[in-house]
Amino acid sequence: MAPRALITGITGQDGSFLAEFLLAKGYEVHGIVRRVALEDPEHRLGRLSQIRPRLVLHAASLESYASIHQVVAATIPDECYHLAAQSFVSYSFDDEFSTLQTNINGTHYLLAAIKNLSPRCRFYFAGSSEMFGKVDEVPQNEKTAFHPRSTYGISKVAGFELTRNYRETYGTHATSGILFNHESPRRGFEFVTRKITSGLARIAAGKSRELRLGNLDAKRDWGHAAEYVQAMWRMLQLDEPEDFVIATGQTHSVREFVQLAADHIGLDWEKYVVIDPALYRPSEVNILVGDAAKAARVLGWRPSATFSDIVLEMIRHDCRAVGLPDSASQPQLV
Ligand code: NAP
Ligand code: F7E
Numbered sequence: 001m002a003p004r005a006l007i008t009g010i011t012g013q014d015g016s017f018l019a020e021f022l023l024a025k026g027y028e029v030h031g032i033v034r035r036v037a038l039e040d041p042e043h044r045l046g047r048l049s050q051i052r053p054r055l056v057l058h059a060a061s062l063e064s065y066a067s068i069h070q071v072v073a074a075t076i077p078d079e080c081y082h083l084a085a086q087s088f089v090s091y092s093f094d095d096e097f098s099t100l101q102t103n104i105n106g107t108h109y110l111l112a113a114i115k116n117l118s119p120r121c122r123f124y125f126a127g128s129s130e131m132f133g134k135v136d137e138v139p140q141n142e143k144t145a146f147h148p149r150s151t152y153g154i155s156k157v158a159g160f161e162l163t164r165n166y167r168e169t170y171g172t173h174a175t176s177g178i179l180f181n182h183e184s185p186r187r188g189f190e191f192v193t194r195k196i197t198s199g200l201a202r203i204a205a206g207k208s209r210e211l212r213l214g215n216l217d218a219k220r221d222w223g224h225a226a227e228y229v230q231a232m233w234r235m236l237q238l239d240e241p242e243d244f245v246i247a248t249g250q251t252h253s254v255r256e257f258v259q260l261a262a263d264h265i266g267l268d269w270e271k272y273v274v275i276d277p278a279l280y281r282p283s284e285v286n287i288l289v290g291d292a293a294k295a296a297r298v299l300g301w302r303p304s305a306t307f308s309d310i311v312l313e314m315i316r317h318d319c320r321a322v323g324l325p326d327s328a329s330q331p332q333l334v
Helices: 013-024 035-039 065-075 089-094 096-117 151-170 192-204 225-236 254-264 293-299 307-321
Strands: 004-008 028-033 055-059 079-082 122-128 173-179 211-213 244-246 273-275
Touching: 004 013, 004 065, 013 028, 013 225, 028 035, 028 065, 035 055, 055 065, 065 096, 079 096, 079 225, 089 096, 089 151, 096 122, 096 151, 122 151, 122 225, 151 173, 173 225, 192 211, 192 254, 192 307, 225 244, 225 293, 244 293, 254 307
Parallel strands: 004 028, 004 079, 028 055, 079 122, 122 173, 173 244, 211 273
Antiparallel strands: none
16 A cells, blocks of 8 residues: 655645655645635645646644544545744744644644544654754754744754654654755745745846845855755654654855856846845844765755755746746856
């Protein structure tokens, strides 16, 4: 019989890549979505459009234990990938309460439902490098202390601890991946990489005059989402659950990202980028760079997409989306 996977957050960037990956491996793939997504599939299920007929989608709310319980009871999954979250760090400063509530309670509800209804199910929690926050060592590995700088980061530390607690207390096969930033042309438009590539493409196409950004000096370890979901699956294939850092080991500033994307389309970005103090965060994570040696050793997982591969894939995609020719020879706007 085909193994059965349940993915929360299946409509998001990672959920869509993971669903494709698991289908290709022969899994029966179920996803939890918000009810509104089923009512407005064109807009809310866009990333799943190619695979939608092969998925079983269930409406449930991360805010409701009863609805999560119902889906777990109906599916009895072999593997559960908990990816749903309020994932935008900036928004967590605007609404601390709902970020904590959704992210912590949602994880707790799912773990409890699995313990009660499907105890043999293997559970993956989407932890984050934001848990490291104000780092006290570079690069960060599985032993680095957490010092989150936002309620988003705090919610992920709480989810990580809940996951560890269920593993140690109830014997749940529960694992956290501590994933550093990962991007793709499916990235949401509010995250800085996609904001940059979509914004520059619109400027090059004459559809926009400026791109407003915040802190260009922040540094992130950016990998490719399609590769990172493969690490999630590898973690759940281990006999004994363990936590893993997933990262490239390279760090680049937001400024470098803008520069490389703009260079590709021949744009003098300094003429168009406006630094907006309102886009600075009340507390910033200045630098992140991960050490994924354990993942290489135990999972045999290694990233292959480079920073430049990712920037170019995203800018080329967004140029095509606004009707610009798909080549390195874009109109020169310098
Ligand atoms: P994403 O594109 O923002 O997707 C988030 C998903 O969560 C969407 O499917 C969204 O559904 C769902 N969701 C949000 N709030 C919900 C709620 N209240 N009830 C039900 N579903 C809800 O995020 P991603 O980049 O794929 O990331 C996946 C997970 O990994 C997240 O937990 C994120 O925090 C974590 N993570 C991401 C990164 C990264 O760099 N991408 C790094 C580390 C950790 P809708 O489509 O209905 O909004
Ligand atoms: O910001 C700076 C901003 O929003 C990256 C999520 O997937 O990865 C992501 O969180 C950096 C920050 O991602 C703008 O201040 C400058 O330093 O793309 P981001 P993030 O906050 O790193 C982690 C690992 C997750 O877990 C999260 O779910 O870019 N920045 N100017 C800006 N950021 C945004 N969004 N917009 C700007 O205009």
